[in-house]
Amino acid sequence: MSKFRLFDLNPEQQAAASHTGGPLLILAGAGTGKTRVITSRIAWLVAQGASPGAILAVTFTNKAAREMKERVAGMVDSADAKEITLSTFHSLCVRILRADATHLGYKSNFSIFDDGDQSGLIKKIINRVTSADESMDPGVARALISKAKNNAWRPPDDDETVIGAVYRRYDQELRAQNAMDFDDLLVNAVRLLGEFPEVRARWRTRFRHLLVDEFQDTNRLQLELVSLLAAGDPPDVCVVGDDDQSIYGWRGAEVANILEFERHFPNPRVVKLEQNYRSTDIILQSANRVIRNNTARRGKNLWSPKDGGEPVHVIAVPTDVDEAEFVTGEIAAKRDLGSLTWESFAILYRMNAQSRPFEENLRRLRIPYRLIGGKSFYDRREVKDVTAYMACLLNPNDDAALLRIINTPPRGIGATTVDLAFERSIKSEKTLFEEMTSSDFLDYVPTRAANAIRAFSDTLSAARIRVTTPGSDAAHILTEILTECAYFDDLRRSCKTTQEGDSREGNVRELLTSLSEHQKKHRDGLRSFLDDLALDRDREGKDENAKGVTLITLHAAKGLEFPHVFLVGAEDGLLPHERSKAEDTVDEERRLFYVGVTRAMETLTITHCRHRKRFGTPTYCEPSPFLTEMEGTGVERRNFEDIVNEPMDDAQFDNQFARMRELLGGTD
């Protein structure tokens, strides 16, 4: 029945997959078959007679969860596979909270605030709280509030400090609106399990076998959540991670969680996976030489049986313009010479802003590319609008959603009325919806506004009743509302071109179609659709399907691999970033560099510019200190000028010629 075989794994992987008797820490270096080990362990547990329903595997991204689900499905009985819980931290928390958030004073239909909702609310509060002479950067406030939540600091009871006042109001506001931000999902799930023994007992009984992926990226709350769920003595907790790939410290990830694993889960079995199945040994040894300069680490030495291969090339180029030209030229030449696909190349950089010159050159050479990162489908105005309509239907007290659609499209409830309602809602400690629909308010505002509000609230209420009726077709109801209020007409009117209008309307239709699809599969369809929308935004599909050379930041490249990697902008000040030098987090930058190097399977080319345009003006750049650290066997440093002046060999010449003819021929 079980379609996996333990002996397909190497000895360390086997030991990790089949360990019993307490906590297990798997230190899985880049490309050492980490996912394989987790999925094998799951299959092994099932084969040993563990109840599949008692297995919980937690990942950070939905993508990882989906991939793992797929692989597990190929290894165990399909009935068993369905029972296994494989989810992200945040989805797990939502699941826990939807069941019992009432204990914490939330209604179980609470809304989830995304980054946009969160910033919006914080900005509003700052405007309220601060007077003309003081000011506060919303970004800073957000970071501080997040930090506070991650450290379990409750909001203060007074307005002693500005940030305290903002945090206090923010917390009050969210509660009043029956909403949680991403941090709250963790905070509240932890509180629920921590403060309510019967809830804790229920989940502990449910999950006996815990697996956590990317453990180096967990923050304090996530560790706490795992600890609260871990039952048994000793608990069956298996965490997998790589301290050398911890690159999200700035987002609250605690490397200490993995470095001091023993403190949280005593006497663990520790297994190191060091055999790499991805890269040539030359690349791995170069990576090893760099990362060993970090002090706080478990210590690992990756090796590969793949001998030989090309040396790592480090190229000094005069400017960022030359860099882009060189790299794209190399890609074109390499592809032709080795008849490779464009997909086998990736350009890795520290900042999104660096992608521009590469894009321009790729376009010029007619090379297809996919740019990872950038604005998401779900951040489009029209998608957010319609999502807000959905959110309002389920939770009218979601002020952020209501604010967004209250006068979109214009329905006679103007800014003056809304501002007034908002002010009064704060004083009356009501939600915006409650305030606006109170007879007090309706009597106070001009008749026209009052009528408009009544009409809108009637529409919403009627729709809400229909939507919450079991078996209703939410997508259909939404379409009716949008048509009734002429949303699409308004949307098109606001677009400069018909094309843009088509595209935006298409986006909304797409959203409604996927809601309709979703509802066929899930009970409580609208609610879970919105949850997925808030928590699972990475299934763009658009970028994934695109073909071509990959342009991606070092952060986003973690977990990926490419046959041919170009790591660009390896300059002091960029990598390590100037800011990280000031903040004394160069170790994390070194890990970032290490992550970049270990993405490469066959060839790695690193470039650095002597001059780069920074903020519009050319600046002198030193090569990254990591390049000096990397120096050794198999690393060749060269100058752009020497390569350019080098005579072409015949094959190169032919290729160049063929390529030029292709371009001149005007291939569409």
Place this chain on the structure above:
DNA sequence: AGGTGAGCATTTTTT
């Protein structure tokens, strides 16, 4: 109510 221009900052972004 939407458009325009000055002013400003400018790393990374799994959820």
Place this chain on the structure above:
DNA sequence: ATGCTCACCT
């Protein structure tokens, strides 16, 4: 250089 926000204007 460039993109974004906010304030002020049409």
